[in-house]
Amino acid sequence: MKNIGIIGGTGYTGGELARILCKHPDIEIAAMTSRQNAGKKVSDVQTYLKGYVDLEYTEALNAKDMDLVFVATPHGIAMKETPALLEAGVKVIDMSGDYRLKDIASYKKWYGHDHTDAKHLKDAVYGMPELFRNDIKKAEMVANPGCYATATILAMAPLFSSGIVKNDVIVDAKSGTSGAGMVPSARTHHPFCGESIIPYSVGTHRHTPEIEGALNSVSKGNAEVLFTPHLLPIVRGILSTCYLTLTIEATDDDIASIYEKKYGNEPFVHFVDEPSIRAVVGSNHCQVNAKIFNGKVVAFGAIDNLVKGASGQAVQCANLMLGLKETSGIDVPGMGV
Ligand SMILES: NC(=O)c1ccc[n+]([C@@H]2O[C@H](COP(=O)([O-])OP(=O)(O)OC[C@H]3O[C@@H](n4cnc5c(N)ncnc54)[C@H](OP(=O)(O)O)[C@@H]3O)[C@@H](O)[C@H]2O)c1
Secondary structure (H helix, E strand, O other): OEEEEEEOOOOHHHHHHHHHHOOOOOEEEEEEEOOOOOOOEHHHHOHHHOOOOOOEOEOOOOOOOOOEEEEOOOOOOHHHHHHHHHHOOOEEEEOOOOOOOOOHHHHHHHHOOOOOOHHHHOOOEEOOHHHHHHHHHHOOEEEOOOHHHHHHHHHHHHHHHOOOEOOEEEEEEEEOHHHHOOOOOOOOOHHHHOOOOEEOOOOOOOHHHHHHHHHHHHHOOOOEEEEEEEEOOOOOOEEEEEEEEEOOOOOHHHHHHHHHHHHOOOOOEEEOOOOOHHHHOOOOOEEEEEEEEOOEEEEEEEEOOOHHHHHHHHHHHHHHHOOOOOOOOOOOOOOOO
């Protein structure tokens, strides 16, 4: 059995980690932290965990005897926690954006404050198994990808890695409100976002450089992404629609075979005719598709933001880092209806 800890255990991604890991055959949850609920039973706060997690929240973690810690907090925290954990020989998966960009100047530009752990920033592996599986297996520290970034990168990676599209891309992505975390805001307040759809952070969203970085790593290209996120009045799920220009003549069948070659053996990414949020919610699966129209390609990616877009993907990475079966604990289908 491997022991893990969760820093930020009361949040949406921390709770989702616990929901997945409480049934994992090879992983035991040893501790979950919360500053506001320290001393309370986990299952009194996250009542869906009653009968599954028998722990009290603690204010901090004792990393001793832990194999791996998930840091499921807002950005800016993991860079403070990570150095000591790694020093103590504990592997780390950061759910936030702290370690996703490769240089401190870019981090400051997009996150608006200094990065304090340049040392581990350069060694952190981007936790998308479909693109970086071998690096994740050897990693001590993984930067778990952003939710929008996951749907968008998986939608376009086969096109970029086969070198058949131009660098400039337009991405129109839509997310359920759980993507914003547990702290309420005016934008995610139900009377404001319910029965509506709202664009925000046009061209300035922090997942933009992350998407460009991953596409560049698989293509030697210089991807330029114009990314517009939208808030959908649903709780879970992301659909990302990406518009690209082909550099070669190709048919829908050619495109389908490129995706099949890339994802045909992947347990969690599937090329389907009509990707849908409903089909993947509650699961670690991602549905993708791409169609051609007059020299352009429209590519789609659908995920559950809390599973493949966060905690499920993090468990997939933890399985690889701990030498476990990659699909352990996350091998369930989506909800369907
Ligand atoms: N929600 C998503 O769909 C999603 C998807 C991918 C990635 N992410 C990223 O994952 C991270 C967590 O997201 P979330 O949605 O789970 O956030 P959340 O719901 O707001 O939860 C944040 C958690 O962190 C704890 N926390 C807050 N400030 C802290 C601090 N200064 N020190 C220690 N603990 C602190 C909170 O508990 P206490 O205040 O009690 O300590 C809470 O448990 C974020 O960086 C987010 O961008 C989220």
